[in-house]
Amino acid sequence: MEYETCQASKSRAWLASRLAAFAWNALCFFIAIVFYVCRLVSKAKNPFNPSNSSIAAVPIEVRRGQVTEQLPRDIFRERFMARFYDPAFRAEDEALARLEAIAWDAYSQSRKSPVTAKAGDGYADPDYDLSVEWRAAKERIDAAQARQRDPASRSRVLIVNASSRNDYTCPSEMSKSFRLAKIAQGTLERRAFDVDFLDLSRLNSDRDLHIHPCKGCVSTAMPLCHWPCSCYPNHSLGLVNDWMNEIYERFAAAHGVIFVTPVYWYQVTSPLKLLMDRLVCADGGNPDPTSTHGKKAEEAKRLELAGWDYPKHLAGRAYGMVVHGDVAGIEGSRRALSDWLGWMGLIECGPKSRLDRFIGYYEPYATSHATLDRDEDMQQEVVNVAQAVAECVEQIRSGYKQPGDALPTPRAK
Numbered sequence: 001m002e003y004e005t006c007q008a009s010k011s012r013a014w015l016a017s018r019l020a021a022f023a024w025n026a027l028c029f030f031i032a033i034v035f036y037v038c039r040l041v042s043k044a045k046n047p048f049n050p051s052n053s054s055i056a057a058v059p060i061e062v063r064r065g066q067v068t069e070q071l072p073r074d075i076f077r078e079r080f081m082a083r084f085y086d087p088a089f090r091a092e093d094e095a096l097a098r099l100e101a102i103a104w105d106a107y108s109q110s111r112k113s114p115v116t117a118k119a120g121d122g123y124a125d126p127d128y129d130l131s132v133e134w135r136a137a138k139e140r141i142d143a144a145q146a147r148q149r150d151p152a153s154r155s156r157v158l159i160v161n162a163s164s165r166n167d168y169t170c171p172s173e174m175s176k177s178f179r180l181a182k183i184a185q186g187t188l189e190r191r192a193f194d195v196d197f198l199d200l201s202r203l204n205s206d207r208d209l210h211i212h213p214c215k216g217c218v219s220t221a222m223p224l225c226h227w228p229c230s231c232y233p234n235h236s237l238g239l240v241n242d243w244m245n246e247i248y249e250r251f252a253a254a255h256g257v258i259f260v261t262p263v264y265w266y267q268v269t270s271p272l273k274l275l276m277d278r279l280v281c282a283d284g285g286n287p288d289p290t291s292t293h294g295k296k297a298e299e300a301k302r303l304e305l306a307g308w309d310y311p312k313h314l315a316g317r318a319y320g321m322v323v324h325g326d327v328a329g330i331e332g333s334r335r336a337l338s339d340w341l342g343w344m345g346l347i348e349c350g351p352k353s354r355l356d357r358f359i360g361y362y363e364p365y366a367t368s369h370a371t372l373d374r375d376e377d378m379q380q381e382v383v384n385v386a387q388a389v390a391e392c393v394e395q396i397r398s399g400y401k402q403p404g405d406a407l408p409t410p411r412a413k
Contacts, residue, residue: 058305060298060301060302060305061301062220062297062298062301070107070108071107073104076103076104076107077100077104080100080103080104080238081096081100084096103238106235106236107236107237107238109236110236111235111236112234112235112236112237113131113133113134113233113235114235115131115132115133116129116130116131116132117129117130117132117135118130119135119290123288123290123291124288124290124291125290125291125293126290128289128290128293128294130289130290131230131289133233134226134228134230134289137228137245137248137249138228138287140245140249141228141248141249141252144249144250144252144253145252145253147253148252148253148254148255151397154192154193154194155193155194155255155256155390155393155394155397156193156194156195156196156253156254156255156256157188157193157194157195157196157254157255157256157257157258157318157386157389157390157393158196158198158250158251158253158254158256158257158258159181159184159185159188159195159196159197159198159257159258159260160181160198160200160257160258160259160260160261160272160275161175161177161178161181161197161198161199161200161201161260162177162200162259162260162261162262162268162269162271162272163175163176163177163178163200163201163260163261163262163269164200164201164203164204164264164269164270164271165178165201165204166178166199166201166202166204166205167205168205169201169204169205170204173369175201175262176262176324176359176368176369176372177260177261177262177322177324178199178201179369179372180260180322180324180372180379180382181197181258181260181322183379183382183383183386184258184260184322184382184383184385184386185197185386187382187383187386187387187390188386188389188390191387191390193390193393196250196253196254198247198250200269200271200272200275201271203243203271204271208240208241209241209243210239210241210242210243211242211243211244211247211271211274211275211278212231212232212239212242212244212274212278213274213277214231214274214277214278214280215231217231217295217300218280218284220297220300220301221297221300221301221303221304222284222285222286222300222304222308222310222413223286223291223292223299223300223303223304223308224286224292224295224297224300225280225281225284225285225286226281226285226286226287226288226289226292227281227282227285227286227287227311227313228244228245228248228281228285229244229245229248229278229281229285230289230294230295232244232245244275244278247275247278248279248281248282251279251282251314251317252313252314254317255317255318255393255396255397256317256318256319256320256349256389256390256392256393257317257318257319257320257341257346258319258320258321258322258385258386258389259272259319259320259321259322259323259337260321260322260382261321261322261323261324261333261337262323262324262325263323263324263325263326263328263329263330263333265329266328266329266332266333267329267333267336268323268333268336268337276340279314279344281313282312282313282314282344283310283312283313283314283343283344283345284308284310284311284312284413285311285313286300286303287311287313291303308412309412310412310413312344312345314344314345314346315344315345315346316345316346316347316396317346317347317396318346318347318349318353318389318392318393318396319341319346319347319348319349319353319389320349320353320354320385320386320388320389320392321334321337321338321353321354321355321385322355322356322357322382322385323337323355323356323357324356324357324358324359324378325356325358325359326358326359326360326361326362326363326365326368327358327361327362330356330357330358331356333356334354334355334356338354347392347396347402349388349389349391349392350388350392352381352384352385352387352388353385353388353389353392354385355381355382355384355385357378357381359371359372359375359378360372
């Protein structure tokens with residue numbers, strides 16, 4: 001009798017557990033159905049979802065009304081002549097007046113790209129008059145990409161020194177970032193890596209070398225932002241000698257990149273921020289300017305609303321960084337750099353590849369180089385950053401993929 005009672009009790013317990021499991025599974029299934037239906041409804045209500053058939057009904061609207069007139073001639077002349085303030089130019093005032101008249105004509109007629117050629121095969125509109133300067137930059141970048149993907153090529157790392165100081169700038173002294181970047185360079189070269197050293201301080205010491213500001217084409221429509229950037233050179237505005245076409249090529253050629261930057265007011269330096277903004281075209285940029293016929297906002301909006309795949313042109317490269325300061329801002333700047341690079345699809349190389357440190361915490365600026373001399377631990381940490389990036393590059397070139405790398409992105413941007 002006791003045995004039968006025990007068996008009946010076990011049967012009831014088993015049945016109860018099975019019913020509970022069934023109820024739990026049913027609840028989970030119901031929640032999943034509700035979530036799926038809600039997602040479908042959300043997509044149906046979102047007119048900007050590219051998969052929505054109602055996309056064609058979305059009006060293409062370009063908002064205008066900010067800075068609607070060109071410069072007056074007298075202000076244009078004053079700014080043009082400011083480059084020739086030195087009295088040594090006075091002997092050529094008549095020649096300068098003739099040059100100013102030519103420059104005014106280019107400005108008033110908006111001759112941004114005065115030398116063009118038909119785009120030809122491979123472009124959406126073969127008959128479009130494409131800037132020969134843009135095409136040349138694109139061909140150099142494509143060649144660099146091909147070299148980078150060649151398994152037989154030597155591993156290459158781009159080191160970016162982001163400090164504004166060098167001997168020929170107003171501070172008339174080398175920067176601590178430069179010294180730290182050179183430590184990283186030596187570490188990589190000892191591993192037989194090719195190292196490309198990009199010194200952004202040259203923006204402050206070289207004559208007429210610029211990284212012009214990003215104009216924000218992405219905020220109008222992603223396809224309006226071309227890869228490489230087609231905003232510069234702009235000959236009608238005199239916005240020339242832009243460094244970025246060379247820098248795009250150097251990024252494309254690299255298997256990894258290391259940034260070394262001081263902190264300026266809780267941020268990275270202004271030269272580095274200019275570079276970061278101008279690299280937006282590497283994250284979703286349109287490789288075919290003929291598809292928007294240059295900067296035709298309406299056409300770019302139509303392309304984006306029809307569905308844009310946001311190609312990540314520099315994805316798969318390794319990255320590391322050294323961020324240093326004296327009292328504050330190092331962690332926030334390091335996180336901002338990491339988040340930016342991760343968004344663009346670059347691969348982080350472990351915690352030792354991302355360094356933030358104070359050099360001479362609340363000590364005088366005047367002795368900061370001497371402080372760095374004594375801080376051998378930090379110097380070794382910079383060596384570790386370079387070593388971590390080197391190991392990461394080797395793994396990537398051996399076929400390593402980040403976990404989740406093949407997963408689709410449901411909300412690309």
